[in-house]
Amino acid sequence: MSDSIIGAGPKRIDGQRKVTGEAPYAADHHPDNMAYGYGIFSTIARGTVTGLELDAARQSPGVIDIFHHGHFPELHRSPASMPQGNKVEETRLPFEDNHVHYEGQFVALVVADTFENARAAARKVVVSYQADDNAIANLDQGVKAHGTKKGGDNHERGDAAGSFDGAAHSIDVTYTTPVETHNPMEMHASVASWEGDRLTIYESSQGVVQQRGALSKIFGIPQEHIRVESPFIGSGFGSKLWMWPHAVAASAAARETGRPVQLVVPREQMFTTTGHRPETRQRMRLATDDSGRLVSLRHESINTTSFTDQYVETCGSVTKSLYSCPNLLVSHETTQVNRGTPTSMRAPGAAPGLFALESAIDEMAHEAGVDPLEFRLNNYADRDESQDLDFSSNHIREATQKAAEQFGWHDRNPEIGSMREGHEIIGYGMAACNWEAIKRECEARVSLRADGTAHVTCATQDIGTGTYTIVAQTVSDITGLPLEKITVRLGDTSYPAGPVSGGSWTTATTLPAVAAATREAIEELKGYATSKKGDFADVDSDSLTFENGQLTHDGQGVDYVDVLKGQRLASADGHAHTQGADDRYSYRSFGAHFVEVRWDPGISNLRVSRVVSAIDVGRVINSMTARNQVEGAIVMGLGMAHFEATDYDARNARPVNNNYAEYVVPVHADQPPEVDVILLDYPDLEFNEFGARGIGEIGITGMAAAVANAVYHATGKRIRDLPIFKEKLMENVPEVQSA
Amino acid sequence: MREFNYARADSTRQAVSTHGRNDQAAYLAGGTTLLDLVKIDIMRPEQVVDINRLDLGGIETLDDGRVRIGALVTNTALARDERIQRDYAVLSEALLSGATTQLRNKATTAGNVMQRVRCPYFRDGVSSCNKREPGSGCAAIEGHNRSVHAVLGTSEHCIATHPSDMCVAMAAIGATITVEGPDGRREIDFLDFHLLPNDTPEREHNLKPGELITHVTLAAPLENSRSGYLKLRDRASYQFALASSAVIVTLDGDTIVEARVALGGVGTKPWRAFDAEKALKGQQISEATFKRAAEIALQGATPYAHNAFKIPLGQQAIVRNLTTLTA
């Protein structure tokens, strides 16, 4: 394998199409005779629909049909199994019955000839409800009303409770994180059309194969009759991993009306019916011995879930193995609230979990009188104690030390509020970051064509991260063809099955399959070349080599195009089916963030002014897109620390700030002037031939804690409840009696 | 979108007559408030009168030193105007702190004056809201009221802030609004233009039905003054003020000769703080003086469950702005 293109930083091969507007996103598809759907969404969070006045809407211009629980085809539920390939997060079907479980739930769907007509008619529908006054608006209310239910992924070793009592130093603190909403730029959208009993659906999806499986179960038709296409996605952050009710509604409406139907989820409903990161409450109990070694660690979390499904935010997933500790307990519980079903959001579990863990480690270090950097170096685990396995490759100490050095951690004056410049107080904070490395089953097909190009297909997706490009790099690396000669097609279930684009596993999963398929194609080509009529008729095919587009034997090279043309063949094809990761090792990625914040107490302004992160994700395939993932995740983490929260009205469980103006995410002006990403780039060859572990999520983990720890250093205030709004840091805020 | 009649006016007179006294009609300028609210079904005009062709796009200095701004001057053009940057820095800064470049390129001077509140309960079309549906109650008072709700000028019927930055600067500068309506032309003092909610929060301004704003005329600049706008918020751009201050001062050595102070993000209208100005006038510049003035400015403020921090934050906006301007 030549090193030239793997690890280089070529531009995205789909970049030009995207920036010129040529790349078709889901709602850019307009099949002939297409109609438009517009939803009517519940304005109560709990209760029943008791009536629908539809007359005015029916008479509204252009209306074709109006669907609701009394007028919707009978469908089936999906078993919602990822291994079976039909996972959905919300199993309840739209319009299944007249029950309302959350605000923003579909209660009706108008289909009309234009978008405007559909929306105008939708506004004329009058829905009456029997609202249940006991809508559960938040985690506290849920726990009070009906307690908690056990979630999965728990772990226990040693005696965490016993070793806590009487330990030299201990802390017992609780952290909370609010609901965060993914808010990708491109809203969820489906364009569904039927031909007989065959369904084609364009969807903004991170997982076309799973969506096909779910639709097959829901509509009771063979998978082969369904095609899901998602060639371009305006990001998803996890909200588009699994199909949501709108896609079922659009598909059913298209079948019933006999017309293709487009349904775009409005921005307000991106806050209700397409998932979110749930609210969490996490109790952390840590204890060390005299020397500051952890002797007990308990991470017990509760997250909110819907009344329709149990979603577990596995906050303690990292806690099990990041630090060495003989006595450890991780538990996950859920409580039901009247919100839509939560789902994975970038680094599910780890993002809120490491806010708690890495804040608590900081508090513990402080309590034990040890520098937080030293504390971590003293306590990092050298092997995965939760699985009793070695790590395949772990460079967290080097990452931590390198970033610390680059950041200038050692210049930190540990005294709180001691570092100042002008009006501002400077704080330094750090946190570790961590994410599991996952590799799944995958198929891919590669054709080496007689026109001198290569064509690659795989039903995974490029969600903006650069998958198209790294797939092309892989083929280029093996064949020597330049990137311009390689076409990559993804996001279509008519291609060989590929993975959901999530869990940071796309790189590790897809590239080995693409590489194997490329080699298969080369083998096929060698077969042609050594056949009777071939250019190397009497040569043993094993002694042929393939380099720079040529088959070579004994110094004699023939261009592969000529091999094919000589036999009037169109292409040499390879198909591969590769397997998921084995369990010989614990495969994880590691890293550390160092953050400088500046707090101006005179105007109560907090900003993140500097970030240095060192990340150990194995081999980097594309240095530009990889860096882009980490930088983007850092900024998202900064938003998590500082701004992001979906507010629900405690009286009725309705989301309040459901738009881009009031749901605050960082803008350009919030980018730290300096973001320095160090990619360690140690290939993890135990994991796959490329040594790559995936990079999409790790960057957000730990960021919120690093910011909070820096805030503590600057202000002496421990913010255990995200986001770190200025009022939490201000003095003299008058007390208000809550009404 | 509901259907509405659309008419494009070529003259002020035509605009006014097309609109008439019809309270279901609306003038369309940049559309960044109007179309936004039409799309979410909160404003439902039956007649839209597009005024973008009217000759109201100029900025001129009058003989008496005042500056007359046409209703259609965009926020970008006004902020970038040399006279404004030179003589009314506070206004230029306020404009540039608002919204985003794209919005400012569309937003007009009159439209900005007329922008509606950002209260989420007003915008959701469902909650009780006296502004949207008089007499239905105010969901914000006991609901979420952190960022776009006021502590000054609130009533038991409405607590939404007037969201404009530009208007805060204009309140400090002093201005008159010229309108043309079915009954002819008249002038309204800027400070009388926006109304406190009291028990009629649905009435936001002093326009009579059908009146069109043609100009906003700024008072002549205070000679030898310095001015600035300080906007405090969560993120660094593209957010309405949590608290902001517009300050204009003239100094004689270390003595404050004249001071004008207005506040944004904390009041139900652009908030001129006359008492704070009195407390500054004739005083030596000092942190203590600034703090006292700031306290006076926020005296009588009513905090709600989530926005109590706006009281100290509003004070900080004044103190820091004064400190910077007098340094």
Ligand SMILES: Cc1cc2nc3c(=O)[nH]c(=O)nc-3n(C[C@H](O)[C@H](O)[C@H](O)COP(=O)(O)OP(=O)(O)OC[C@H]3O[C@@H](n4cnc5c(N)ncnc54)[C@H](O)[C@@H]3O)c2cc1C
């Ligand atoms: C996402 C977002 C963020 C924003 N952030 C900020 C911010 O940070 N700070 C800030 O100050 N503003 C902000 N704004 C508000 C923005 O400044 C206003 O929307 C804009 O100034 C309105 O001007 P326009 O010309 O687009 O008005 P239009 O939308 O055309 O009109 C607004 C209203 O004024 C009426 N009207 C228009 N012209 C006249 C006239 N000549 N006479 C009488 N009535 C008239 C219309 O009928 C309508 O009722 C934001 C807006 C949005 C959408």
Ligand code: SF4
């Ligand atoms: S604060 Fe005003 S705008 Fe908001 S709900 Fe109350 S009355 Fe309506």
